Amino acid sequence: MIYVYTGAIVLLAMLLVYVALYAIRQKDLLYAVIATGVVSLILSIVFLMLQAPDVALTEAAIGIALTTIAFVITIRNTARYENDNAQSGFNNKKE
């Protein structure tokens, strides 16, 4: 049973690094911000497995919900794509 537990921690740690790299390399900032939220989600599960339920609850409430919303509002007020900043907002579809 302890092997299953620690193996899950190893898998989640690898996934954490992969999602963080995705968030850095992505050109569409909305995707990058959602990937940052996913980093917080995985981190919350890892905190729960490392026996820190208080920290997991804080990360779930603040890291997933509030930080992601703040980033999304900022992208809505500025440009969505990393390369061009011709127009503001969500709806500048890049074709």
Added chain:
Amino acid sequence: MKKFFVIALLAILGFYLTIAFLQIPFGQNRLGQPQDEATVGAYYLNNTKEKSAVSNVVTAIVVNYRGFDTLGEVTVLFLASTGLASILYRRKEEEVERINKPSSSLLQTGSKFLFPLVVLLGIYVFIHGHLTPGGGFQGGAIIATGFLLMLIAYQKYHVSHSMLTWVESLAGVLFVSIGLWGLITGGTFLENSYFPKGVLNSLISGGAIPIIYIAVGFKVAAELTGVLDILLNTKEEKSVPSNQNEK
């Protein structure tokens, strides 16, 4: 070229960080036996049950042993909220349409139904902060999420800023006055020994700790709601004529 230098720097930094942290074995018991109280954590684990009658040791550390830290943290949140408001300042007459398109009526009715449940969950979390995982910060963040749901679902939902100010300052005054009362009666700021303790694992236990955590919860909820409200009410502008090329 710059990228090469940065990657080399990060490789050196990562190498030394890895070497340094492999010296700390993961999962070993570094607390020692709790009886001899070799570390601070062992002292807290040993003495929280008798001295402050709180089940959640993290709550005891955050509110009681390191209560000054929490006071400073709440102050930092207040300063962040104030600074955000002054950075994103706009005049009162230019009213802002928050969202371009109205959301569907299903979403509006549903969020009107869900909002009391979310606030109830937040209040539950910070009232039971000394018994279960959770506390003032988590509960305040959950309440702010509930207000965020209403702000997104309705185009014309206004959070009353005077109410936020009153809640925030009353909670702050409650926190500081409990600390000062401990200073008067016990000799140290946030002294907990002059409140009735109650029984471990019951709702009324822990002396002043639940009261302080409830105050912290209201304060954090008001501050985070204010931050989200200010961020959502910024005016969405099309790209402004930039004056950067005047040199």
Added chain:
Amino acid sequence: MDFDFQNIVTISVYGSAIALILIGIYAVLIKKHLIKIVIGMSLVDAGLHLLFVAIGYINNGTAPIFSPGYEDAATNMVDPVPQALVLTAIVIGFAVTAVALSLVIRLYKHHGTVRIDEIKSLKW
């Protein structure tokens, strides 16, 4: 150092935390877009929190909460001090991120761009 299962767990947990910190610093140093820089700052935050909580962990330990019926379990609990510090740090991290994002919005309104190589008023 013998290569057993415990070492794999050690290397993966510490390694992922250090990797998060390095990825964040890389984004702060290399990226030109301000929102990417703020994302990098929050990734550094996340890595530091993971590092702190991982230092306090004890094998087969329980969470530092005296539940009813287990009041005598203090010998088996994980270290509560890093958890309390991280609890503080997460909330402060949100405040820092919010202020940074408001500065980003302000810069966009003033200059019409968020890329730091196109904002020329800081160069002389």
Added chain:
Amino acid sequence: MMEYLKYIGQGLIVFGSLFLFLGALGIFRMPDFYNRLQAGTKASTLGAMSLILGVGFIQPEWMIKSLIIVVFIAVANPLSSHALGRSAYKNNLKPFMKKKMDAYEKVAEILPKEEDRL
């Protein structure tokens, strides 16, 4: 009596985890966004509700809390997926068309205009 309640609770937990597994499988197997949303919402709503209700049956003093959570999930989960699907449709995400069928297009003509409604 208590044992029967415990058996009912364990049966509900097995049922719920089966449906959660089916929902996760549907997210992998379905072709486009709308079908994945359907699988992820319907199956996981039933799964999570019956799982939490099963916990309430095993520990009868938690029954009131778990009933409140069940009501919350029954409202919040379809609501969030409705918002996701609607915003995806409004942003012109095309569904996977094996049969040419877009029912919302016809409904949207009958519905009152968005600007008139508020």
